[in-house]
Amino acid sequence: MAGDSGKPDAGLSVGPGAASYAAMVARAKALIPELRNRASRTEELRRLPPETERDLHDAGLFRIVQPRRVGGAELDYVALVDCADALGQAxxxxxxxxxxxxxxxxxxxxxxxQAQDAVWGRDADALIASSFIFPAGRAKRVDRGYVLRGHWPFSSGVESCDWNMLAGVVATDDEADGIEYRLFLLNRSEYRINDTWNATGLCGTGSNDVWVEDSFVAENMTIAISDLTGGPTPGSAVNPNALYALPVFSLFPYVLSGVGLGNAQACLDDYVELARRRASTYNRAKLSDLQTTQIKIAEASAKIDAARLVMRTNCIEAMADARRGYIPDLAGKTRLRRDGAFSVNLCTEAVSLLFAASGARSLFTSGALQRQFRDAHAVNSHLAFNFDAAGTNYGRVALGLPSENLTL
Known part of the structure; x- marks a missing residue:
């Protein structure tokens, strides 16, 4: 598939356990042919087929960054980029x-x-959905916990999950106390799923809506966003790996950036393969002999390689910082968000370039190209990849103004 730049260890170390790390990425790559064959069915179902979920479970992929103490692989954070890159090529x-x-x-x-035990004590393979749209939820502090209510969109994969992490704002009687952002962990029995996911891209993610009506959430089943800004967390007592001391929302784009990367890589690989054997409809000239084809391949591949380098470098350096106890300052955190958005934008530009270069072939619904184009723009529509938002906040902080992102 990808060239040397696509190798998960290309140019940068992934730290301890390199052999097990490489084996996990290899498992993800081994699934590519079958997952590509299922892509149309996945779109029709509007969620992952049961056999795909089983394949991911059997390969151990869902548990790549789960604590080792409960059977997880506890790989470095960059595993999310590398494995999503591999699967995104399918x-x-x-x-x-x-x-x-x-x-x-x-x-x-x-x-x-206690929250970890509530989930993993029942089933270490249990899947957890989320929606991190904070204004969508409102919580009120009560004795020993909170009462939560709200309506959250975009809870990807929610039908497959037994639990959900929902973001909310804690209301107080005195607004002068300031705003507190928290995450609330709820069992499936405590929320309602609305089937709303009819989308033009990422069609198979089942990113449906979730409703909660005045549900009590115990204190130990929540976590303050201020505890996730870097350094030891409540879970560090049992999970001392630096992985669980990373600044969560500063690195949030890299949870999903590998998806756009793998999708773009597949689009490029498909285009190159086609250009090697296809002739122009109009003059029968070989596409591979056309300078325009050669330039577009060079431009798209440069964007993809640059994106991969940015994503992996930032994740690996973040792990190195966490291991030495260093927490990035606000300027460093906004740079991570800027780079996360910019790198995915590069991938989207590469796919758009190749889509346009493919001519009328790109219009057929029977091929992968139209899906890759739709998916690229669907990925790019996520707020984490909105460069206007990330760039504005980076510029504000660089100019000495307050950050507009309160989760950093």
């Missing part, structure tokens, strides 16, 4: 749900041990 919807659901094992590792 089907972006599969990669999207994999990365989302796998990352929630990582985040649960930062919660109080």
């Amino acid at each position: 089907d972006a919807s599969v990669a999207w749900n994999f990365a989302n659901l796998a990352s929630h094992h990582w985040m649960l590792g930062m919660f109080d041990r």
Whole structure:
């Protein structure tokens, strides 16, 4: 598939356990042919087929950043990029749900041990959905916990999950107390799923809506966003790996950025393969002999390689910082968000360039190209990849103004 730049260890170390790390990425790559064959069915179902979920479970992929103490692989954070990159070369919807659901094992590792035990004590393979749209939920503090209510969109893979992490704002009687952002961990019995996911891209992610009506959430089943900004977390007492001391929302784009990367890589690989053997419809000239074809391949591949380098470098350096106890300052955190958005934008530009270069062939619904184009733009529509938002906040902080992102 990808060239040397696509290798998960290309140019940068992934730290301890390199052999097991490489084996996990190899498992993801081994699924590519079958997942590509299922892509149309995945779109028709509007969620992952049961056999795809089983394949991901059997390969151990959902548990790549889960604590080792409960049987997880506890790989470095960059595993989310590398494995999503591999799976995205098959089907972006599969990669999207994999990365989302796998990352929630990582985040649960930062919660109080009682929350971890409530989930993993029942089933260490249990999947956890999420919606991190804070204004969608309102919580009121009560004795020993909170009462939560709200309506959250975009809870990817929610039908497959037994639990959900929902973001909310804690209301107080005195607004002068300031705003508190928290995450609330709820069992499936405590929320309602509305089937709303009819989308033009990432069609197979089942990113439906979730409703909660005045549900009590115990204190130990929540975590303050202020505990996730870097450094030891409530979960560090039982999960001392630096993985569980990373600044969560500063690195949030890299949970999903590998999806756009793998999708773009597949689009490029498909285009190159076609250009090698196809002739122009109009003059029968070989596409591979045309300078325009050669230039477009060079431009798209440069964008993809640059994106991969940015994503992997930032994740690996973040792990190195966490291991030495260093927490990035606000300027460093906004740079991570800027780079996360910019790198995915590069991938989207590469796919758009190749789509346009493909001419009328790109219009056929029977091929992968139209899905890759739709998925690229669906990935790019996520707020984490909105460069206007990330760039504005980076510029504000660089100019000495307050950050507009309160989760950093």
